Amino acid sequence: MDWGSILAETVNKFFGVQAAYFALAAIGLNIHFGYTGLLNFGHAGFMAIGAYGLAISLQNGVPLLLAVLIGLLAATAFALLLGAPTLRLRADYLAIVTIAAAEIARILFRATEIAGFNTREYTGGSTGINGFADPFKDLNPYTGSVDLWFVSFSRNDAWTVTVGWALVLLSVLFVHLAMRSPWGRVLKAVREDEDAARALGKNAYSIKMQSLVLGGLFGALGGMIFVLGQSSVQPTPQDLGAPKTFFIWVAVILGGTGKLWGPVIGSMIFSALLQFTDLTLRGFQEEGIIPTWFMDGVQVGQVRFILMGLGLMLLMAFRPQGIFGDKRELALDVR
Amino acid sequence: MSADTPTDTVTSTAADVLTDVQQVPGSPKPDPMLTADGIIRRFGGLTAVDVRHLEIQRGVITALIGPNGAGKTTFFNLMTGFDTPDEGTWNFDGVAMGKLPAHQVARNGMVRTFQLTKALSRLSVIENMKLGAGHQKGENLFRGLVKPIWGAQEREIEARADALLDRFKLAHMREEFAGTLSGGQRKLLEMARALMTDPSLIMLDEPMAGVNPALTQSLLGHVKSLRDEGRTVVFVEHDMDVVRDISDWVVVMAEGSIIAEGPHEAIGANQTVIDAYLGTSHDAPLDLGEIDVEGAS
Ligand SMILES: Nc1ncnc2c1ncn2[C@@H]1O[C@H](COP(=O)(O)OP(=O)(O)O)[C@@H](O)[C@H]1O
Numbered sequence A: 001m002d003w004g005s006i007l008a009e010t011v012n013k014f015f016g017v018q019a020a021y022f023a024l025a026a027i028g029l030n031i032h033f034g035y036t037g038l039l040n041f042g043h044a045g046f047m048a049i050g051a052y053g054l055a056i057s058l059q060n061g062v063p064l065l066l067a068v069l070i071g072l073l074a075a076t077a078f079a080l081l082l083g084a085p086t087l088r089l090r091a092d093y094l095a096i097v098t099i100a101a102a103e104i105a106r107i108l109f110r111a112t113e114i115a116g117f118n119t120r121e122y123t124g125g126s127t128g129i130n131g132f133a134d135p136f137k138d139l140n141p142y143t144g145s146v147d148l149w150f151v152s153f154s155r156n157d158a159w160t161v162t163v164g165w166a167l168v169l170l171s172v173l174f175v176h177l178a179m180r181s182p183w184g185r186v187l188k189a190v191r192e193d194e195d196a197a198r199a200l201g202k203n204a205y206s207i208k209m210q211s212l213v214l215g216g217l218f219g220a221l222g223g224m225i226f227v228l229g230q231s232s233v234q235p236t237p238q239d240l241g242a243p244k245t246f247f248i249w250v251a252v253i254l255g256g257t258g259k260l261w262g263p264v265i266g267s268m269i270f271s272a273l274l275q276f277t278d279l280t281l282r283g284f285q286e287e288g289i290i291p292t293w294f295m296d297g298v299q300v301g302q303v304r305f306i307l308m309g310l311g312l313m314l315l316m317a318f319r320p321q322g323i324f325g326d327k328r329e330l331a332l333d334v335r
Numbered sequence B: 001m002s003a004d005t006p007t008d009t010v011t012s013t014a015a016d017v018l019t020d021v022q023q024v025p026g027s028p029k030p031d032p033m034l035t036a037d038g039i040i041r042r043f044g045g046l047t048a049v050d051v052r053h054l055e056i057q058r059g060v061i062t063a064l065i066g067p068n069g070a071g072k073t074t075f076f077n078l079m080t081g082f083d084t085p086d087e088g089t090w091n092f093d094g095v096a097m098g099k100l101p102a103h104q105v106a107r108n109g110m111v112r113t114f115q116l117t118k119a120l121s122r123l124s125v126i127e128n129m130k131l132g133a134g135h136q137k138g139e140n141l142f143r144g145l146v147k148p149i150w151g152a153q154e155r156e157i158e159a160r161a162d163a164l165l166d167r168f169k170l171a172h173m174r175e176e177f178a179g180t181l182s183g184g185q186r187k188l189l190e191m192a193r194a195l196m197t198d199p200s201l202i203m204l205d206e207p208m209a210g211v212n213p214a215l216t217q218s219l220l221g222h223v224k225s226l227r228d229e230g231r232t233v234v235f236v237e238h239d240m241d242v243v244r245d246i247s248d249w250v251v252v253m254a255e256g257s258i259i260a261e262g263p264h265e266a267i268g269a270n271q272t273v274i275d276a277y278l279g280t281s282h283d284a285p286l287d288l289g290e291i292d293v294e295g296a297s
C-alpha cells in the first residue's frame, strides 16, 4: 500500500475543486444557519439554480459574466419565493419548504416537458447539459498542469481551483465585513431571539429575507464552480440533490457554525477525509487486509460514508461545537 | 423591600396629576399617552382580553395587576404589535397603532420587555446593549460593509451603552455572553437594553419576577428613575409591596377585563378586586392579607 500517494491525493483534495465549491456553498449555509438561525435543508436547490442558470445561459451564447449574473438573479428569485410565505412563520416551516423546493427544482430541471413546453431543449432533461464551459476554459491562463510541492492539478482543475479559492477568499472577506457591522449584529440577534429583536425595533422578517437571499447567492456561486469544474450539470441527487445539501451541512458543522473560517476549513477537511477513507479502504482491500467476502470494491464507496457518519457522531459527542466553535458558547442555554 | 416604607412622599409629585381622576375602570386621564378602545382577543372559546376603554397617563408609573391568566401579558402583546386583537383600536401618543408590526411600534417609542426574559445569549452584554439603539446607519447591509460610514455613530452608541451599564451595575459583565448572566442580571440587562431605544413608554412585564431580593431594591429604583426622566412606565407586578412602593396608579385586570382603577390605597379596599383575587385558585401569588391591611390602615 502506497501511503505516500494516498497522502498526496488527500492533500490534493484538501485544496481541490470540491473543497473550494463546498466552501462557497458552506459559507452561504453558514450565513443562513450559523449567523441567522435559518434552517435551510435545501441548499442544493440554490446550487442547482445557480448552476443551471449559468449553464443554460452559456449554452445560449450569453457572455460568461452575464451568465453568472443570470444564475445569481435566479437564486435571488428562488430565495424570495421560499422566504416570502415562510419567514413570518415558525422556523420549521422554512425547513420543510426548502427541502421540498430544492427537490422540485431538481425534478423540473430533469423534466423533458413542463406544461406542454419543451424544456429539455434548454435543460437537457435527465442527461443534463454538457460542454457549456468553454467560455470559462478559454480564459485559463495556465499552459499545462500545475505542480507545486504539495499539490498538483491538471490544467483544467488548476484554473477552476484558482477561481474557486479566489472567490472563497473574497467571500470570507465579505462575510467578515458584514458580520462585524451593526447589520451582522441584527442578524445574530434574530438568531438568538427574534422577538427580542423585534421588541427593539428591528425588522426581523426583512433581515431574515436578506440573509436567505445572501446565503443563497453563495450557494449558487458554489454550484457554478462545481459545474464549471466538471463542465457538466446533471440533475442527479448526488450532484445537486439532498445528499449534496447534507454534505454542505456536514462541512458547516464540522468547521463550527457561526464562525468566519468554519465553513471553509470544514469543507477542506470533509473533502480530504472522503478521499482518504476511500483510498485507504481500497488499499486495504487490494492488500487483502479486508477480504472480498466482507466488502467488495463497490461497497468500499458506500462504507466510507458509513465511516464518515460514524466520525460525525463522534464529533458531536466529543466536540459538538466543531473545529472553530467555542464550547462555552454552545453550553449557554439559548433563551 | 419592606411594607413600612413611607410611600406617599416618593410618588406624590407624579401622582398629583391623577388626584382628580375618577377611580373607575376606563376613566379618562388628563394627558393620556396610550388610549385603547374595545380591545378583544379570543383564543378559541376563551376571551383572554376584553378591554372596553383604557387610558394610560403620560409621565407616571401605572401598575397593571391581576390574578394569573387575567390577560395582562396578552394585553401587552396586543398593544406592542406582538399579537393582533380580534377587535379594537388603540393609539399611542396620537398615532393609531392598529396596523403596525411590532418593530414599528417599538420605533414609535412604545417598547416592552418580556415576562420570560429574552437575553440574546450568545451576544456579549455590550452587543446586547448596542443592538437596542435605533436609526443605526450600519444596519443596512451595504453601508454596514464600510466601517467609516457607521464607526462614529457606533462609538456614540457604545458610550451611551456603557453609561447605562454603569447605571444598572452591569459594567463588570460587559464582555461576557449575556447567557452567562443570572436571572436578575438578565432582567436588568433587558431593561437597560430597552432604554437604548430611548422609549417614551416602556412596558415591563413582571420585571421583578425571579429577581433576588438584593437586586429588587435597585430595580425599583431604576423603574422610578425612568419616570423621573419623563418616561411613561406601565408594569405588571404581583407583589403588592412593590406596587405600593412605586406605582402612581393601579389598573386591575381579571378575566380579560379592567375591573378597577385607582391609586393603590383605594385598590386595596376595593371589594371587586378582593373578590377577583378570592375567586381565583391558590396559585395566585398576590397576598390578599396585605391588601386588606393596607386598605384598612
Ligand atoms: N397563545 C395563546 N393561546 C391560547 N391561550 C392563550 C395564549 N396566550 C394566552 N392564553 C390564555 O389567555 C389567558 C391570559 O393569559 P396571560 O395574558 O398570559 O395572563 P397573565 O399575563 O395575566 O397571567 C390565559 O387563560 C392564557 O391561558
Ligand SMILES: [Mg+2]
Pocket: B072, B073, B074, B115
Ligand atoms: Mg403574564
